[in-house]
Amino acid sequence: MDDLPKCSVCQQQFSLKGPAPYLLPCLHPVCETCVTSAAGGVISCSTCWSEVNLTDTSLQKDVVRLKEIFHLTVKHCPTELLCTHEDDGNQSVCWCQDCEELLCEYCQNMHSNFKVTRNHVVQIFTDLEPTISTVPKFCSIHKYDPLYLFDKSCRKLICARCRFEDHADHEVEKVDVAAVTVTKQMEYHKNELSTLQTRHQAYMQSIRQGTEATDKTHHSLNENIRHIFQSLRSQLNQRENELLVDLENHTKETKATQHALVTACEEDKKTCTRVLDYINNVFLFASKSDILGLERYVGEMTRSCLDNAAPQTDYAVPTADFNTNSLSKLKANVSGFGAILTMDMDGESVKDRGTQTDDDFMADVEMKHKMDMEELKTKIDSDEKHIESLTKLTDKLNSEIESLNTRIDEKEAIEKKDAERIDLLLGAARECGVHLLKPGTVDRSLMLKCIPLKYDKDRVNLDCVHINTEGDLVNRESYTRPAGEGGLKKYWGTCSTVPLLMDGCPQYWEVENRVSVDKPLSENWFILEVGVCREEERDLLQWIGLRPHSYCIDVSHCTTHGGICRMIGKEGTRVLCLPDTLPNTAGASRTLHYGVVCDDARKKIVFLDVKEKKVMSMLDNVDCSEPLWPMFGVYNPSLLTVSMRLVEGSDINMTEEKKTMIVKALS
Known part of the structure; x- marks a missing residue:
């Protein structure tokens, strides 16, 4: 377990059950204990001596090292890991990647038997390899909403509800897309650091070669000086000793400089290697959401390494030379003869003017x-x-x-x-409730409004029909309340409380009709009617289908087909008859579910059969010059029972299939 990482402040090893590691901006770990007990809110990293003010910086958990600690514990001390599935104290033997649970043998067998977990990826400890977690993280604000979006402005993960609340104006993208971009950036950092590491190695090698060349130069000059001074020994012993000392000092300075360069380069290489190793661990242990949080630290350390990078050229070796110009004259001036000189970049010596x-x-x-x-x-x-x-x-x-x-x-x-x-x-x-008929389009003509229609209870013809306690329109006269002054007198039904708006948006509502036939129908007897008409046409007849400026669907007996049909009426004319609506036999019952779309901008009305999922009829050239009133009629209580429920607003189940039908009909 010596491989376990240590806290860069207290130097204590991390453990699976101990204080959690947090990540410093320098990519060194610090334990939770040191974070919470930091004096003055400042943490000093004992590894690189950088300081972090916790009042200005919020540290995040080091998820990469957490997973590294887990895998090292599994590798070296698996006996410390107990089953977390049932918390039964049994020794765990494997790890479920999908559940992120440790399993004992019993739980492993149960895990593989359940249909829900049968296909989970379960790894035995001996075969456990680092894998990237696919378990979604959930929003800390909205507990059951997954974090699948990345807010580029706030640089944080958000859920769908956060997107439409506090982050509505921000630029966002899916976590997978953002993670791909950051992964490419980290790959770039990795390549940059790998190149820099290679430069460090080449530069250090050139310095070592320079050190060897310096030693060779030292040996050569030493021999040269000794040979020259053999002939002048009687006069030059003193000067020889002085020059040899000068040479030693020069050599020591040169080698000290070279040693300092090697030491500084080794430190830069260590930092580069450490950051590179951490990036490799990121690719092994970090999920996509983890990568997003780590990119800032990794990028800062990469830039720091690049700023302190070694030169791209080889080390220029400073060499020395011994000046022997005017040797004959120097014999007379032994006390000032000779000098140890440093060679310049071109290999030429700096001449001693005192000997020229x-x-x-x-x-x-x-x-x-x-x-x-x-x-x-x-x-x-x-x-x-x-x-x-x-x-x-x-x-x-x-x-x-x-x-x-x-x-x-x-x-x-x-x-x-x-x-x-x-x-x-x-x-x-x-x-009201609005549905976009085409995604990404913000146009009133492509926004379908499920309007909040209501039966006008004050205009119900109580002599023929009434609204029951459940709010449905039924074909029975009211026995509890007499007809009022404002009620309809001729029409067998009622209208809406307000007319349709003329605002350029398609408007939609539905009626759900429960019909039971008590006796067979004949002679065009009506069952129900749904449609629109002008205000002055509402109470002229028992029904509106045969009046000008009216558009409706009615269900009635049809002499042409000899059964019960759906008939579409337009301005007093029958334009379509759809047979086989329901059997014309006593005891027959059925639920008829119809939808109505009124589009004043396109001058169209569409009738849908919601139950059969198809468009029954589409009427063009509808006169929308004046407001139209939705109408609802139910008939013939002696022959059948009809209950009409108005479905409107948010109660409407607006499916994609339904929207597709409406778009096709309005196109």
């Missing part, structure tokens, strides 16, 4: 002047190319800025238009 003649010095000055002029000319050419490149880049940036401003203006215009459409949709939704 005037001619040598002037030649060096001329050579240096010539080199400086060449370098200056090269720099001028480079600067001119750089200025030209900057000019092109500036032109490109100005063009991109102009294009970006244009796109921003277009986006703002689209957002304004979308806001207007949303206001239109919300306004219609406040009026």
Whole structure:
């Protein structure tokens, strides 16, 4: 269990049952105990010495290390794991990935016998491999709603209800789509860090080679100095010792610098390796939702590694040389002879002026002047190319800025238009239940309103029909309440409390009719009627089907087919007869469920048979110049029993199949 990660503050090993690990921005773990007991709300990571102020930063649980701890415990100490399915204290032997439960042998057998869990992925401890969890997470606000959306503005997971409450104006996308984008970003971080790690290794190798070259140079110069001073030993012993000490100091400084570079590069490599290993563990243990929360930390550490990256070129080895110019003159000036010099980038030594003649010095000055002029000319050419490149880049940036401003203006215009459409949709939704006939379209002509129609109880013809205690219109006169002044006198039924609105939106309602035939019908006797007419046509006859400016469906006896049919009437004319509505025999009963769509914008009325799931008739060129009133009639109590229930508003079951029928009829 030495492989278990440790808290970067208290250095205590994490365990499956101990304090949970939390993730610091530097990707080091800290235990829950240290988080809750942090002095002054500040945590100092003892590994990289970075500090985190908990008042400014909210730490999240390190889900990757939690799963790593679980798998290490399964690998090294499986006896510590007890069954969590029944909490019976039995030794667990396997893990159910779908239930996220530890199972003992008994529970494993039961698990495989139940139909619900028979196909779950159950892994024996010896075969357990890291897998990504597919168990959905649920919203902390709406407990039973899964978190399947990612809010790009708030950078958090939300459920469907959160989407329409606090996050209605935010840009969101599905977790799977967001996770794919972040996974690609992490793959990019991984590739960048892998490349940087390779550069670290190459740079360290070049430094080691430089160290070897420095040792070789030291040995060569040591031998050279000793050979020269053999001939001058009597005079140069003192100077020889001084130069050897100078050489040793120079070598120590050079090697100390190289050692410091190696040490710094090793530290950068360790950090790079640690971040790279953590990303690999993310791909092993983290779910898609976990990846979304980790991307910020991983991205910051990747940028930190790249900012501290080693140079891409090999290490330039600083070498040394021993100056032997004018050796004959130096024999007379032994006390000032010799110097240990550092070689420049081109391998040329920096000459000691104290050992040069005037001619040598002037030649060096001329050579240096010539080199400086060449370098200056090269720099001028480079600067001119750089200025030209900057000019092109500036032109490109100005063009991109102009294009970006244009796109921003277009986006703002689209957002304004979308806001207007949303206001239109919300306004219609406040009026009544609204269903979009085509997804993604915010247009009044494509919004179906299930209007809140009501029977007008004050206009019921109580001499023929009445509304029972359940709110249904039945074909029996009222024995409890006499007809009032405002009631209908001729029409066998009632109308709605208000006429249909003329607002460009298709309007929809349904009636559910329970019909029982007591005696066979004949001679065009009516059963029921549903339709619309103008206000002045409501009470001129027992029914509206034969009046101008009326549109209806009635169920009655048909002399043409000799049975009970559905008949569609338009402005006093029968335009369609549908036979076999129900048997014309005593004792026959059936429930007839019809829907009505009235579209004043398209000047259409559609009659649906909800039970048979089909359009019965579609009437064109409907006169909508004046408001139309929904009408409801039930007839002939001596021959049959009719109960008509009005289905409206939110009580309507608006299925996709029903919407498809309506769209096709209105097209």
